[in-house]
Structures are given as structure tokens and as C-alpha cells.
Amino acid sequence: MKLVIENVKKRFDKKEVLKGIDFEFEKGKIYGLLGRNGAGKTTLFNCLNEVLEVDEGSFYLVEDKQKRPMEDEDIGYVLSTPNVPEFLTGREFLKFFIDINEEHITNLKSIDEYFELMKISEEDRDKLLKDYSHGMKNKMQMLVNIIMSPKVLLLDEPLTSFDVVVAEEMKNLLRSIKKDHIIIFSTHIMELALDLCDEIVVLNKGVLKPIEPDRKSEKAFKEKIMASLMEE
Amino acid sequence: MLHSFVLSFRLRNAYRVNSILYSLKQIPLVKKILPDRLYQSKALKILGNIISILLEIVNIFLGKILYLWLMIYAFLTLYPTNPANTFLHLIFFLTIAGALMNTYMFNPTKDKYYAMILMRMDARWYTVSNYLYSMLKTIIGFLPFTLLFGFLIGMPLWISVLLPFFIAFTKSIVSCYNLAVYQNKKQVINENNPPKSYWIVVGICLLCAYGLPALHITITPLVFGILFLFFALCGIYAWVKIWYFPYYFSIYRFLLANHSIILSASEQKNKVTQETTHKYIQFDARFTSNKKGFAFFHDLFVKRHRKILTLAIKKQSIVILLLFLGALVLLLINKDIHGEINGLLLTYLPYFVFIMYLLNRGTTVTQAMFMNCDHSMLTYRIYRTPRVILGIFRERLKTLISLNLIPAFILGSALTILLYVTGGTDNLFNYLVLFVSIPAMSVFFSVHYLVMYYLLQPYNVQTEMKSSTYSLVQGLTYFVCYFMIDLHLPTFYFGIATCIFCILYSLISLFLVYHLAPKTFKLRL
Numbered sequence: 028m029k030l031v032i033e034n035v036k037k038r039f040d041k042k043e044v045l046k047g048i049d050f051e052f053e054k055g056k057i058y059g060l061l062g063r064n065g066a067g068k069t070t071l072f073n074c075l076n077e078v079l080e081v082d083e084g085s086f087y088l089v090e091d092k093q094k095r096p097m098e099d100e101d102i103g104y105v106l107s108t109p110n111v112p113e114f115l116t117g118r119e120f121l122k123f124f125i126d127i128n129e130e131h132i133t134n135l136k137s138i139d140e141y142f143e144l145m146k147i148s149e150e151d152r153d154k155l156l157k158d159y160s161h162g163m164k165n166k167m168q169m170l171v172n173i174i175m176s177p178k179v180l181l182l183d184e185p186l187t188s189f190d191v192v193v194a195e196e197m198k199n200l201l202r203s204i205k206k207d208h209i210i211i212f213s214t215h216i217m218e219l220a221l222d223l224c225d226e227i228v229v230l231n232k233g234v235l236k237p238i239e240p241d242r243k244s245e246k247a248f249k250e251k252i253m254a255s256l257m258e259e
Numbered sequence: 260m261l262h263s264f265v266l267s268f269r270l271r272n273a274y275r276v277n278s279i280l281y282s283l284k285q286i287p288l289v290k291k292i293l294p295d296r297l298y299q300s301k302a303l304k305i306l307g308n309i310i311s312i313l314l315e316i317v318n319i320f321l322g323k324i325l326y327l328w329l330m331i332y333a334f335l336t337l338y339p340t341n342p343a344n345t346f347l348h349l350i351f352f353l354t355i356a357g358a359l360m361n362t363y364m365f366n367p368t369k370d371k372y373y374a375m376i377l378m379r380m381d382a383r384w385y386t387v388s389n390y391l392y393s394m395l396k397t398i399i400g401f402l403p404f405t406l407l408f409g410f411l412i413g414m415p416l417w418i419s420v421l422l423p424f425f426i427a428f429t430k431s432i433v434s435c436y437n438l439a440v441y442q443n444k445k446q447v448i449n450e451n452n453p454p455k456s457y458w459i460v461v462g463i464c465l466l467c468a469y470g471l472p473a474l475h476i477t478i479t480p481l482v483f484g485i486l487f488l489f490f491a492l493c494g495i496y497a498w499v500k501i502w503y504f505p506y507y508f509s510i511y512r513f514l515l516a517n518h519s520i521i522l523s524a525s526e527q528k529n530k531v532t533q534e535t536t537h538k539y540i541q542f543d544a545r546f547t548s549n550k551k552g553f554a555f556f557h558d559l560f561v562k563r564h565r566k567i568l569t570l571a572i573k574k575q576s577i578v579i580l581l582l583f584l585g586a587l588v589l590l591l592i593n594k595d596i597h598g599e600i601n602g603l604l605l606t607y608l609p610y611f612v613f614i615m616y617l618l619n620r621g622t623t624v625t626q627a628m629f630m631n632c633d634h635s636m637l638t639y640r641i642y643r644t645p646r647v648i649l650g651i652f653r654e655r656l657k658t659l660i661s662l663n664l665i666p667a668f669i670l671g672s673a674l675t676i677l678l679y680v681t682g683g684t685d686n687l688f689n690y691l692v693l694f695v696s697i698p699a700m701s702v703f704f705s706v707h708y709l710v711m712y713y714l715l716q717p718y719n720v721q722t723e724m725k726s727s728t729y730s731l732v733q734g735l736t737y738f739v740c741y742f743m744i745d746l747h748l749p750t751f752y753f754g755i756a757t758c759i760f761c762i763l764y765s766l767i768s769l770f771l772v773y774h775l776a777p778k779t780f781k782l783r784l
């Protein structure tokens with residue numbers, strides 16, 4: 028399976044943010060999306076998630092050599108800001124998503140097992156989400172997307188608000204699910220990108236460019252990424 | 260000091276110009292014409308500067324003339340006392356009250372935040388120079404008008420000249436007092452939230468100002484002269500204190516810590532709406548749901564929003580019931596009005612369109628739906644599948660219709676019974692029409708609000724209402740309903756027309772929702 032992006036362009040008023048994105052993301056890999064503030068990472072995600080309409084170009088999935096458009100079930104998007112319905116408890120929130128998506132979920136676990144996975148303590152599970160901390164809300168958001176297990180998973184700076192223990196577990200979790208998914212992961216932390224991601228892609232000046240890994244030394248690779256980020 | 264003043268003046272001017280340009284850009288038509296690079300354009304900058312200077316001048320003079328005119332001059336004829344003395348009397352006490360409430364120095368404003376907290380300008384020089392400037396503005400702003408009004412009512416010239424200085428001195432004394440309070444008690448006084456004692460003094464001053472002249476008591480020029488000398492001495496002392504005061508930064512760090520001052524008015528309003536909407540959520544462990552899927556989700560929404568849903572409906576129903584019983588008692592006691600009421604019931608049905616409009620809580624409820632639920636849920640792609648959107652829409656529609664039908668049926672029955680009690684009607688269908696058309700209106704409003712919400716989804720990610728179409732539809736709804744007040748038609752025909760309209764409207768709009776909502780119901784960036 029592949030996610031193919033062809034010549035996607037997006038502008039706000041006069042400002043051209045995406046100037047023709049061409050890329051193929053493949054299943055089984057975690058892509059690290061790097062870019063300066065305002066480079067357009069979130070915009071690209073919003074386009075793929077069809078919250079924003081693209082001005083030009085298209086994107087689609089290729090499965091068994093068959094082109095097909097992305098369906099709602101194919102995509103999950105974890106925003107950098109927490110987005111959870113404040114009137115539900117954590118448990119109810121998970122139950123709702125499991126309920127409405129039962130037929131698509133493989134190897135369903137119990138709700139408590141999912142909480143376990145995210146290290147959300149028992150006393151917090153039946154509290155309203157509005158009383159969760161920032162990081163806990165983010166965990167819930169991430170958890171729902173992992174349970175739904177969409178083919179394409181977009182993560183916009185997701186690990187920044189997690190405590191170190193959970194961040195480490197999330198990394199392992201992402202590694203363990205990557206073989207069936209296309210995971211695109213935007214981050215500002217280069218170490219994290221190098222540690223977790225199989226491919227590094229840089230978004231600069233409105234275009235997406237893969238950075239060939241430098242087998243010889245990590246330092247040289249880092250410098251290459253930096254150079255590409257800073258290109259004017 | 261001059262340097263620090265010029266710097267702060269330019270800073271203030273720069274962001275004032277920017278906010279002027281920003282507001283210009285908000286006007287829909289202008290928005291199309293002006294380019295996005297607006298903030299860089301030279302000509303526009305100059306225009307912005309001119310407007311900014313005009314605003315400053317208006318700010319210096321307009322407030323003062325309005326104040327002297329509306330708060331003082333307009334009252335003179337009410338009192339039996341000598342107008343010149345009354346004028347002096349009013350201005351004297353109002354100045355003391357005003358000085359407590361309006362110090363300039365203790366007003367947490369954006370320009371102070373930018374200058375002292377963000378740009379780290381020297382707090383003392385910034386405050387002192389701007390304070391002097393504001394005192395200068397007070398004196399210059401008041402002088403022409405104290406002269407003018409003084410001339411009109413024949414006040415001695417020396418009083419007219421001294422009054423602006425009196426105002427400035429009094430303000431400085433209050434500021435100095437507030438500084439002393441900080442120095443002695445480490446207590447910062449925010450002029451937008453003054454301590455109780457200030458309110459008491461203000462109350463007493465207002466009472467003295469507007470009360471004493473009615474008892475033929477006023478200040479005389481001689482008394483004023485003596486008081487002025489005293490205030491002037493204190494004022495000069497205060498200026499010295501203000502000049503040398505060392506702790507401005509600590510005061511402002513505290514005063515400006517309140518984050519809300521850096522939000523614009525609309526952002527602040529939005530924040531307030533958001534907070535009130537969040538407060539609708541009530542959690543009670545007894546209320547859970549054993550339903551599943553959409554029904555489960557929606558059931559919990561209803562149970563956690565009882566305040567605006569079930570409880571509100573309950574209140575409405577009780578009020579209608581009480582009014583009905585009251586009317587019934589009245590009719591039993593007073594038989595003379597039967598004929599009149601009977602006539603009203605047979606021609607005033609259009610009026611109830613407006614009543615039903617007022618009873619329906621569609622706007623509040625859809626707003627809560629967005630802010631407390633859809634705003635976050637819509638970021639999950641799975642929530643945006645047509646299956647889920649329509650499934651939840653159905654649940655919501657069921658609840659809204661059935662909840663709103665309760666008071667509607669009570670009102671419908673009440674009217675029908677009143678019709679019977681007041682003498683009935685020849686055409687038995689009148690009963691039926693009256694009984695059915697009120698619930699029909701209720702269904703219409705329930706459907707209308709929810710459908711508009713799903714078709715137009717007017718909120719953006721920041722939960723601001725941004726769709727002008729939606730505002731237009733809301734305005735139109737209001738006007739049509741309001742217009743109905745003056746419409747007197749036979750209940751029979753109007754009722755039947757209403758029912759047919761409601762059925763058609765509901766069918767068409769539901770059809771539209773089923774076909775369009777999966778596309779239209781989404782987040783707006």
C-alpha cells in the first residue's frame with residue numbers, strides 16, 4: 028500500500044504555503060516530517076485530512092496496484108493540541124469509539140487494557156475529560172487513533188507533552204504497529220526523528236524532499252538535514 | 260525621560276495603526292479589495308496614522324465635553340440653586356468619585372503590557388512620562404469646556420481656569436494614595452476592580468453631588484478656593500511622590516499578570532462564551548447510560564447538559580402551566596372578558612409563532628453541541644463519516660423535538676381549553692387546529708435550528724461564530740417571527756397553513772441534511 032501525493036498546492040490569500048508536494052509514502056515505514064515553524068506541516072496534514080481543500084493536485088491510496096481515493100476510515104490525525112469532548116469520561120470516550128467502529132477493529136482489547144497501555148491510572152478513568160491534564164488529553168487522543176488503527180496515521184508533534192515513560196512506550200508502540208500502516212510523524216526534535224523514523228522528509232519552501240540517510244555517520248546526516256532545513 | 264516617552268508613544272501608535280488597519284480589513288467588502296500585504300503598504304500606513312491621530316484628539320476632547328454636558332450641565336435646571344454654584348458643586352464631588360475610579364495609572368491596559376512586560380522598558384520612566392502626558396491631556400481636554408460652560412452659566416473666570424487643574428490634582432492624589440497603599444500593605448489596587456471602601460466613597464460622593472443641591476446646599480466659590488489650595492498642595496506633594504516612586508515594575512507585574520488584557524475584545528467575548536458553555540457540563544455519577552453507539556454518546560450529552568436541556572424545558576413547562584392556571588382563575592372570576600379572549604384566541608395564533616420562537620433554545624443548544632462536543636470530535640475523521648454524522652444527527656433531532664414538544668403540548672392544550680372555557684367555537688376543527696399548530700411550530704423550530712447548524716456549521720476552530728449566512732438566517736428567523744406579532748388572521752386558516760409549512764419545511768430540510776451534511780458539517784479553519 029502507498030499513499031501518493033501529486034502536485035498538491037495550497038495558498039492562503041496570496042501566501043503560497045504548499046507549492047507542489049509530490050511524494051509517495053509507503054506502508055511499513057515511519058516518516059519523520061521536519062520543517063521550520065510555519066513551513067506548512069500542519070497545513071499539509073489538514074489537506075490530507077480534508078479539513079482544508081487543496082487548490083491543486085490530488086492524493087490517493089494505491090492498494091494492490093489499484094488506485095483508490097482515501098476514505099474516512101483510512102485516515103487518523105492526532106493534533107498537537109488536545110481535542111477531546113469535555114463532557115465524557117475517559118472510559119465513555121473510548122467506549123463510544125469502540126462501539127461505532129466495532130466491525131473494523133481487529134484484536135479488540137478491553138477498555139481497561141487500553142488505559143493500561145497509556146498508563147492512565149484507575150482513579151482517572153471515570154473522571155470527565157475536562158478534568159484531565161493536557162498530556163492526559165493528548166494520550167486519549169492518541170489512544171483513540173491507535174484503537175481505530177487507520178491505514179494512514181498523521182501525527183503532529185504528538186509526543187512532546189507525554190512524560191518520558193509514556194513517550195518511550197509510544198515509540199515502541201508505533202514501531203510495533205508500523206508494518207501495517209503508513210505513519211507520518213511531524214516533530215521539531217531531531218533526535219526523536221532520527222531515533223524513531225525510518226525516513227526523514229523535509230518540508231521547506233513549500234516542497235517535500237526526502238533526505239538520503241548518511242550511513243557513515245550520524246553527525247553528517249544531521250548536518251545534511253540542517254542544511255536542507257535552512258536552505259533559502 | 261523624553262526618550263522613553265517618545266518610544267512608548269511610537270509603540271502605542273504602531274499597534275493602534277495596526278489595529279485600525281485590521282478592523283478595516285474586517286469589513287467584508289474592503290477585505291476583498293485590500294491585499295493581504297496591507298500591513299506593509301505605505302499609503303495605508305499614513306491613512307492609519309491620520310486616523311490614529313484623529314482618534315487621539317477625539318479621545319482628548321470628546322469624552323470631556325460629553326461628561327460636562329451630560330453629567331453636569333444637563334442637571335442644572337433640575338435644581339433650585341444658583342447654576343454656577345451647582346455646576347461647581349457637581350464637578351467637585353464627581354471629580355473625587357471619578358478620580359477613584361479612573362486613575363489612568365492603575366488601569367491595566369495593553370500598551371502598558373507591551374511596553375513594560377514584553378519590551379521591558381524602564382517601568383518608572385515609562386509610567387511617569389505617560390502619566391504626565393495623561394495629566395496634560397486631562398488639563399488641555401477640560402480647559403476649553405470649563406471655559407465654555409462657565410461662560411454659559413456665568414461662573415467666575417478664575418474658577419473655570421482652575422477646575423481642570425483641580426481635576427488633575429485630585430487624580431494625582433488618588434494615584435499617590437494607591438502607591439502608598441502598595442508600599443505599606445503590598446496591596447495592588449486595580450481600578451477596574453476597586454476595593455469596597457472606594458465604592459462607598461464613590462457612593463457618598465454621588466449622593467452629595469446630586470443630593471445636596473436639592474436641599475439648597477452647594478459649594479460656594481470661596482469654599483472651592485480654599486479647598487483648591489489644599490488640593491493643590493497635596494497634589495504637588497503627590498507629583499513629587501509619583502516622580503520618585505521606585506516600585507512601578509512590581510506593581511505592573513502584578514497588575515498586568517492577568518492574561519485577559521492581551522486578548523482583543525472579540526477574543527475576550529469568545530472566551531467568556533466558551534467558559535460559560537463549558538460550565539453547562541454537570542457531572543453526576545448517578546447518570547450513566549446503558550445504551551450503545553450514537554445513542555450512548557448523545558444520551559450522555561443530554562444528561563450532562565441537563566441545565567440547558569431537560570431542566571430548562573421543565574422550567575418552561577411549569578411557567579406555562581402556572582400562567583394557564585392563572586388565566587383560568589381569572590376567567591372564572593371575571594366572566595365579562597370571555598368574549599374578548601375568545602376573539603383573541605381565534606385571531607392571534609400568529610402571535611404564538613413569536614412566543615414559540617422565544618421558547619425554543621435551539622441557539623444555545625447547538626452552540627453547546629459545538630463547543631462542548633463537535634469542536635473536538637470533528638477532528639476525528641471517523642466522526643465525520645456520513646454514517647456517524649447522520650446517526651448522531653438523528654439522535655439529536657429526536658431529543659430536541661421531543662423535549663421541546665413538552666411545553667408546546669402544554670401550551671397547545673392550555674389554549675384549547677381556554678378557547679372552550681371562553682365560550683367555544685362553532686367550528687369544532689378550531690380546537691384541533693389550535694391544539695396541533697403550536698406543537699407543529701415547536702417541531703419547526705427544533706428542526707430549523709439543528710438543520711441550520713448542520714448545513715452551515717458556522718463556528719471556526721477558535722469556536723468563533725464566523726458564518727455571515729448563518730447570522731443572516733438567524734436574523735431573518737427573528738424578523739419573520741417578530742413580524743408575525745402584528746399579523747391577525749383567522750386561527751383556522753393560519754393554523755392549517757402553519758402545519759403544512761412545518762411538514763414541508765421539515766421534509767425538505769431533512770432531505771437536504773441527509774444529502775449535504777456529510778460535506779457541510781466539518782471544522783472550519
Ligand SMILES: Nc1ncnc2c1ncn2[C@@H]1O[C@H](COP(=O)(O)OP(=O)(O)OP(=O)(O)O)[C@@H](O)[C@H]1O
Binds near residue numbers: 044063067
Ligand atoms: N487558516 C489560515 N489562514 C491563513 N494562513 C494560514 C492559515 N493556516 C496556516 N497559515 C499560514 O500557513 C503557514 C504554514 O502554517 P502551518 O501551521 O502549516 O506551519 P507548521 O509547519 O505546522 O508550523 P509549526 O512548526 O509552527 O507548527 C504559516 O505561514 C501560517 O501563517
Ligand SMILES: [Mg+2]
Binds near residue numbers: 068069183
Ligand atoms: Mg504545526
